Amino acid sequence: MIFPSSLSRLLSYELKKWMATISLSITQRLAYKVNFFLLFLGPMLVFFLVQYNLWHSLFLFREGAPIGGYTRDEMIAYQGWVLVTALLTQGFHSRDLAQDIRLGRISSYLIYPFDFWQYHLGTFLGLQCIQLCIATTAVAALFFTGVFQELSATHLFLGVSVALCAGLLWYLIQYALGLFAFWIEQTWTLRVLFALIASFCSGAIFPLELLPEWAREIVLLSPFPYLTYVPVKTFLGAELDLPLPAPVALTFWSIVVWGCGKLLWNRGMRMYTAAGM
Amino acid sequence: MKNLRTQMQYYGTLYRSFFELCAAEALSFRTHFVLLIVVDLIFYGTMFGTAEVLYHHVEEIGPWNRSQFLFFVAFFLTVDQLHMTLFAMSFWEFSSDLRLGKLDFWLVKPAHILFIVFFRHIRVASLLLAPLVWGALIFSGIQVGLSPLSWCMLPLLVLLSLALLITMEILLSAAMFWTVENDGINFLRMQVQSVGRWPDFIYQYLFQKLFSVFIPILLVTSAPVHYLLQTRGEEVLFFLLAALLGMLFLVSKVWRYALLRYESASS
Amino acid sequence: MDPEITIRCTNLSKNFRVSEKQAGLAGSLSSFFKRTYRSVPAIQSFSFEAQKGEIVGLLGPNGAGKTTLMKMLTGIIVPSSGTAQVLGFSPSERKRAFRRQISLVMGQKSQLWWDIPALDSFHLLGKYYEVEHSQLHHRIQELADLLDVHGLLNTHIRKLSLGERMKMELMASLLHNPRVLFLDEPTIGLDLVAQRNIREFLKFYQEQHQTTILLTSHYMGDVQALAERIVLVLDGEKRFDDSIEHFESFFGGEKYVQLELEAAVDTEDPLWKRYDTVWVENGVRADLRIPTHRFHHALREIFERFPVQNFTTEKLPIERVLTSLLENPRLLEQRGESSLR
Numbered sequence: 001m002i003f004p005s006s007l008s009r010l011l012s013y014e015l016k017k018w019m020a021t022i023s024l025s026i027t028q029r030l031a032y033k034v035n036f037f038l039l040f041l042g043p044m045l046v047f048f049l050v051q052y053n054l055w056h057s058l059f060l061f062r063e064g065a066p067i068g069g070y071t072r073d074e075m076i077a078y079q080g081w082v083l084v085t086a087l088l089t090q091g092f093h094s095r096d097l098a099q100d101i102r103l104g105r106i107s108s109y110l111i112y113p114f115d116f117w118q119y120h121l122g123t124f125l126g127l128q129c130i131q132l133c134i135a136t137t138a139v140a141a142l143f144f145t146g147v148f149q150e151l152s153a154t155h156l157f158l159g160v161s162v163a164l165c166a167g168l169l170w171y172l173i174q175y176a177l178g179l180f181a182f183w184i185e186q187t188w189t190l191r192v193l194f195a196l197i198a199s200f201c202s203g204a205i206f207p208l209e210l211l212p213e214w215a216r217e218i219v220l221l222s223p224f225p226y227l228t229y230v231p232v233k234t235f236l237g238a239e240l241d242l243p244l245p246a247p248v249a250l251t252f253w254s255i256v257v258w259g260c261g262k263l264l265w266n267r268g269m270r271m272y273t274a275a276g277m
Numbered sequence: 278m279k280n281l282r283t284q285m286q287y288y289g290t291l292y293r294s295f296f297e298l299c300a301a302e303a304l305s306f307r308t309h310f311v312l313l314i315v316v317d318l319i320f321y322g323t324m325f326g327t328a329e330v331l332y333h334h335v336e337e338i339g340p341w342n343r344s345q346f347l348f349f350v351a352f353f354l355t356v357d358q359l360h361m362t363l364f365a366m367s368f369w370e371f372s373s374d375l376r377l378g379k380l381d382f383w384l385v386k387p388a389h390i391l392f393i394v395f396f397r398h399i400r401v402a403s404l405l406l407a408p409l410v411w412g413a414l415i416f417s418g419i420q421v422g423l424s425p426l427s428w429c430m431l432p433l434l435v436l437l438s439l440a441l442l443i444t445m446e447i448l449l450s451a452a453m454f455w456t457v458e459n460d461g462i463n464f465l466r467m468q469v470q471s472v473g474r475w476p477d478f479i480y481q482y483l484f485q486k487l488f489s490v491f492i493p494i495l496l497v498t499s500a501p502v503h504y505l506l507q508t509r510g511e512e513v514l515f516f517l518l519a520a521l522l523g524m525l526f527l528v529s530k531v532w533r534y535a536l537l538r539y540e541s542a543s544s
Numbered sequence: 545m546d547p548e549i550t551i552r553c554t555n556l557s558k559n560f561r562v563s564e565k566q567a568g569l570a571g572s573l574s575s576f577f578k579r580t581y582r583s584v585p586a587i588q589s590f591s592f593e594a595q596k597g598e599i600v601g602l603l604g605p606n607g608a609g610k611t612t613l614m615k616m617l618t619g620i621i622v623p624s625s626g627t628a629q630v631l632g633f634s635p636s637e638r639k640r641a642f643r644r645q646i647s648l649v650m651g652q653k654s655q656l657w658w659d660i661p662a663l664d665s666f667h668l669l670g671k672y673y674e675v676e677h678s679q680l681h682h683r684i685q686e687l688a689d690l691l692d693v694h695g696l697l698n699t700h701i702r703k704l705s706l707g708e709r710m711k712m713e714l715m716a717s718l719l720h721n722p723r724v725l726f727l728d729e730p731t732i733g734l735d736l737v738a739q740r741n742i743r744e745f746l747k748f749y750q751e752q753h754q755t756t757i758l759l760t761s762h763y764m765g766d767v768q769a770l771a772e773r774i775v776l777v778l779d780g781e782k783r784f785d786d787s788i789e790h791f792e793s794f795f796g797g798e799k800y801v802q803l804e805l806e807a808a809v810d811t812e813d814p815l816w817k818r819y820d821t822v823w824v825e826n827g828v829r830a831d832l833r834i835p836t837h838r839f840h841h842a843l844r845e846i847f848e849r850f851p852v853q854n855f856t857t858e859k860l861p862i863e864r865v866l867t868s869l870l871e872n873p874r875l876l877e878q879r880g881e882s883s884l885r
Contacts, residue, residue, distance in 0.1 A: 038461030046468040049484070050475060057479040058335060067334045189312040193319060200323040210330055287674065294671040302659045305700075381620045382655035386672050387643040536638075537622050540560055541615050 017114050018122050025126030040091060041134065048083040051205070052147075055079060068210040073149060074236075075207075080147040081159070081232040082204050087135040088163040089170045089227060091127040094178030094191060101181035106272065117175070117265070124171045128164070135160075152237060159235030165250045166231050169223065172254055176261040182268030203229030223253040291388060295397050303401040313402040317361065321410070324350050324474070339478040340508045348417040348506065349476055351410070353498045356438045357470075358403060358410045364443050366398035368450055368466060372459030378542030391532065395447055418505075427505040434501035437517055442497045444524040445469075449492075451528070454535040469494050476502070493520040550724055550756040551594040551617060556626035558587045558612055558780075586612040588780045589626065597754040601761065601771030601788070605870055609780040610760040614726050617758065618648050630724060644673060647722035649713055651732035656701045662712040663697040666719060673720035680719065687715045691745055707738030714742065718749070727759045731766055743769040764863040776869070776876075783876045784869075794865050794875075799839055799857050801832045806851040815845065820868065833868070 029036055059065075059072040070078065097120050100106055109116040139156070142148050177190045184190075199205055201224035208216050208229050219225060220243060230246050240246065303310055328350050332343040341349065371394050374380045383393045418431065446466050453459040472480075472488055477499035480488065488495045493516075500517045503509035563579050587609045594600050602610045615621045617628055619635035619642065628635055633642035656665045663684070670680040688694045691711045701709060710730065717725065727746075731739040747770060750757055761767055767774065767788070774791045776784035784791065801819075808827030819832040819842065834842045846852060869875055 032461070034456050035461040038464045042461075042464060042468055046471060050472060053480045053484055054475055056481065058331070058338060061337065061339055062335060184308050184312075185306055186309055189309065189316050193312070193316050196316070196319050196323055200326060205327055206330055210334060212333065291668075291671045294668045298657060298660060298664055298668055301664055302657065305659060377653065378650075379653055379655070381615065381618075381650070382648065382653070384620045384638065385618050385643055385646060385648050387640045387674075388672055537636075539621055541621050 018118075018125075021114070021119055021122030022126035022129070025123040026130060029127060029130060039093075044083060044086045044090070047086070047204075048079060051079045051082070052076065068207065070207060070209070076147055077149065077236065078207055078232060080142045081235040082228060083142070084135050084138055084159075084235065085163050085166070085228055085231045086204070087131050087138055088128075088160065089167040089231070091131040091167070092124045092171045092174050094174040094187070096123075097175065097178035098181035098187040101179070101268070102185070120175060121171075128167060131167075155235055155237040158237075159231055162234045162246055162250070163231040165247070165254070166227050169250060169254050169257065170227055172257040172261060173223075176257055176264055179261060179264040179268055182264070182271060198224050198227055201225070202227045203232065223249075223257070226250050226253060288388070288392060291392070292396060296399050296401075299399040300401050310402045313400065314405060317358070317403055317406050321354055321406075321413075324354060339476065341476065341506070344417065344420040345506055345508075346476075348414075348421045349498065349502045351414040351417040352435070352438075352502050352505075353474060355410045355414045355435055356442060356498060358406055359435070359439050360442055362400050362403040362407070364395060364398075364446070366400050367395045368446060368463055370398050371395070371450060372453055372463055375453055375459055376542060380539075381541055384536075384539075390536070391447065391528075395443070421506060423505060424507070427507075431505065434505065434514075437521065438497045438501055441493065441517060441521045441524065442470075444521060444528055445493065445497075448524055448528050448531060451531045451535045454539060473498050489516075493524075496520050548596050549593055550596045550598070551592070551628075551630050551758065553593075553617070553628040554591050554626055555589040556587060556591070556613070556616060556628055557585065557589055557624050558609075558616060558621065559583045559585050559624045586780050587616070587623075590777075590780070590782055592775060592782060592785065594756055594758065596756055597750075598773065599750060599757040599759060599771045600773045600775055601759050601767035602775050602777060603760075603767060603866060604777035608777040610777050611728055612780075613777070614648075614728055614758065614760065618646060618726055619643070620648075644720065645723045646726065647717040647720070647724070648726045649717045649728065649730050651710065651729035654701070654709065654713060656709070656712055656716060658702050659700060661698045661700055662704075662715070665701075665712075666697075666716060669716055669719050675720055683719055683721070684715070687718060690748065691715060691741075707734050707741070710734060710738070710742060711745075714745070721753065722755065724756045724758070727757060727761075729761050730759070731761060731763055739763060739765060746770055764861075764866060768862055776866075778870075778873055778876075783873065788862070791865060792862050795833060795868070797836050798833050799836055800861070800864065801834055801843075801855060801857045803830045803832065803846070803852060804828070804854040805830075806853045809850050815849070818842075822864075831864070833864075 029040075055072075055075045058067065059075070064072055066072075067075065100109075100116075106116060109119060112119075139148070139151070143151055173194065174191070177194060178187060180190055181187045201219045201222060203225055208219060208225060211219065225242075226246065226249055230240065230242070230250075233240050234246065242249065244252070325347070328343075328346055331338065332346065336342065338346055371380075374383070374394070380394070383390060386393060414431070418428070423431070446469075449466055449469070450462060453462050456462060469488075469492055473494040477485055477489065477495040480495070485495065496513075496517050500509075500513040504511065504513050560583070561581050562584055563581050590609075590613060602613065604610050612621070616623050617630055617635055619638045622636040631642060631645055633639050635642065656662055657668075666680070666684055670677070675683065684697070688697060691714070693708065693711050693715070696704060696708055696712070701712065704712065714730070730746075731742050734742065743766060746757070749755070750770075757770070759766065759770060771788055774784065774786065774788050775782060776791075784794075802824075805828050811821075811823055811827050816830070816832075819834050822831045823829070824831060843855075
């Protein structure tokens with residue numbers, strides 16, 4: 001009987017560490033209100049407003065004729081769900097993580113009884129709590145402004161589930177990109193590069209149906225559509241014609257990216273501990 | 278007059294020195310140097326790619342057909358490339374200098390503070406892309422059949438656009454003196470830029486007024502292109518100039534006030 | 545203004561506005577919506593003068609306002625009230641002619657470009673201050689000789705040690721031969737040898753060029769080696785302003801005794817309290833301050849009651865004067881206005 005009780009104590013200690021990390025991450029994000037708005041919400045809102053204006057006027061110029069199989073209302077709803085998906089997936093930046101490495105703060109994580117990846121995963125989970133609240137507000141707002149003309153509980157539930165998995169994939173990619181700080185001075189170029197390709201290939205600017213057939217087939221083999229297009233279509237309750245079912249593909253890509261992160265970490269650590277940078 | 282000439286010479290030699298330092302610095306980080314070029318190229322690719330995808334499904338967007346729209350994109354990218362090369366880094370550096378108190382060093386230097394802060398960082402890697410964007414601009418200009426007058430005005434308008442863009446951004450950056458949370462202002466700047474990536478006529482009334490009058494980003498790219506393509510008359514150039522003068526006036530006022538209030542990061 | 549007076553400030557004051565936040569998540573949430581501010585006086589009606597060629601040491605604990613004062617005198621921040629004059633200019637106007645004649649070194653910050661050799665930065669600074677190329681070259685050689693850094697001019701700043709980097713910072717600030725030099729903790733974080741090198745350089749340089757220097761430092765050694773005059777700042781107010789000799793003899797009527805005991809004694813004994821004892825090694829080695837008129841009596845009592853192994857007596861070191869004053873600022877009031885010029 002000793003074993004389970006010490007195990008439960010151990011678990012409760014572990015849980016406390018996670019909870020503390022999560023609450024610290026929430027505190028940090030809310031500490032600077034202007035930054036919180038400008039760094040995280042602003043870009044998504046502006047992106048949505050630009051997209052809304054663009055598609056609204058595109059349909060206006062065509063007097064409502066459908067584009068790529070989308071009617072005006074379907075396209076606007078699509079863009080609304082892109083916003084909600086972005087809120088649920090793109091809350092995490094690997095900037096702090098890269099800075100931890102660059103400024104040598106990583107040494108303190110090697111001493112703490114809480115690992116580097118645990119700390120950053122905890123941070124991510126904390127941020128997701130905030131993002132979930134904001135996304136809920138956004139769904140309500142978009143519903144009342146008529147961007148979403150119908151809401152179904154099933155689609156909402158499925159969509160949020162897929163979006164949260166996509167968020168994990170986004171986090172894992174950001175984490176791996178941040179780890180490049182072991183080798184290069186400034187990792188923001190990698191993050192911008194990723195963001196550029198992701199916005200173009202993930203279906204954030206336009207639904208992937210609008211791509212020429214050959215381009216769409218290539219893009220669907222990459223992980224990008226799972227970051228936006230797939231969750232958005234799930235929210236819309238649309239049929240998806242994917243090479244693999246969404247949960248399988250998301251799991252597959254998450255494992256691949258996680259493996260890359262692990263590899264980068266091991267190599268980076270070997271270099272870090274050997275040379276002390 | 279003589280005084281003006283010595284001033285020009287002073288700033289000229291300073292600028293040359295900035296450039297030499299930036300070149301020395303840039304070349305010592307090879308991976309970063311190459312990555313910067315790749316990022317820019319991908320950005321150009323997505324800009325043209327998005328336009329191509331849209332025109333795959335529609336024949337016209339507002340008053341512009343495909344080649345007119347591509348000319349707009351090329352014009353936008355030309356201004357953007359100059360901005361990236363000559364100014365973009367400075368805004369980020371300014372935010373960190375302010376936070377770390379390094380602005381103090383620039384304040385005691387005997388050159389104009391705006392010059393030191395916003396003209397100091399030149400992104401040498403992006404300079405290499407100049408032939409590419411100017412090539413695209415000229416090619417798309419030929420495609421739309423610009424008038425001889427438009428051809429003459431083209432370089433001038435690129436510079437005017439750039440001037441309006443940076444004075445507007447310097448004005449926005451002055452907010453960093455008050456916010457402390459400086460990177461947020463830089464993100465705001467980038468959001469404003471992203472509004473300018475699309476022509477003014479896709480925006481609804483309220484948006485159009487907001488981004489033409491208060492934050493005149495739509496004047497930066499849309500106005501000159503409208504003039505060059507003759508989809509609007511000379512009055513757009515008047516708006517552009519008026520906005521530039523207004524912004525210059527505000528910058529001088531706001532910066533003077535900001536420096537009076539500057540508290541400097543404690544050491 | 546008297547041409548011999550380089551720096552003069554009258555009733556200079558500066559207030560800062562700071563925001564406050566309660567700790568924890570609840571605090572973050574509440575300050576997210578409503579933030580409270582208060583005004584904090586950093587410098588209060590500060591009056592002070594420095595002659596041409598004088599080296600003045602600004603002393604005071606962290607947060608006393610030394611750096612704020614320096615930033616006002618260099619024109620970086622604008623005073624809330626009062627006037628300042630440096631070289632006949634009002635610093636906050638930031639006239640170009642003024643900026644050309646001053647220089648600022650901050651031990652905590654670097655003005656050199658991190659990723660390139662110092663020499664490249666020097667060339668840029670030469671352009672800022674319009675120093676002729678040949679003159680700049682000559683100047684760099686001269687300073688590099690004095691600081692013994694010829695081999696480092698082409699090394700990237702980030703590869704230099706702190707001491708080496710500080711030498712480069714000093715060089716950078718002296719290229720245009722400023723008439724007033726503001727040094728904010730120039731030796732912070734340096735080892736003893738590096739500190740001594742910097743001090744010796746500054747001393748030599750100042751004697752040659754008659755530069756007016758305003759210096760802040762936490763290391764008494766800096767002030768002792770360089771300054772002729774000390775200004776003590778406490779809570780934004782000037783509390784002492786006189787020659788270093790006067791400062792050293794602040795406790796002139798007292799003797800400084802170092803004791804060594806054979807075995808550990810009771811450190812709580814009231815006797816120790818009476819003489820402001822500092823224990824160097826608990827119960828075994830102590831530093832005492834004993835009034836001269838009680839000297840004989842006190843020593844006899846100590847010898848009778850405790851197993852004294854060894855003792856020395858000397859003038860109170862300046863470091864000890866400062867810590868005693870910081871721990872007990874009322875001593876300054878007792879001395880009154882006589883210590884203020």
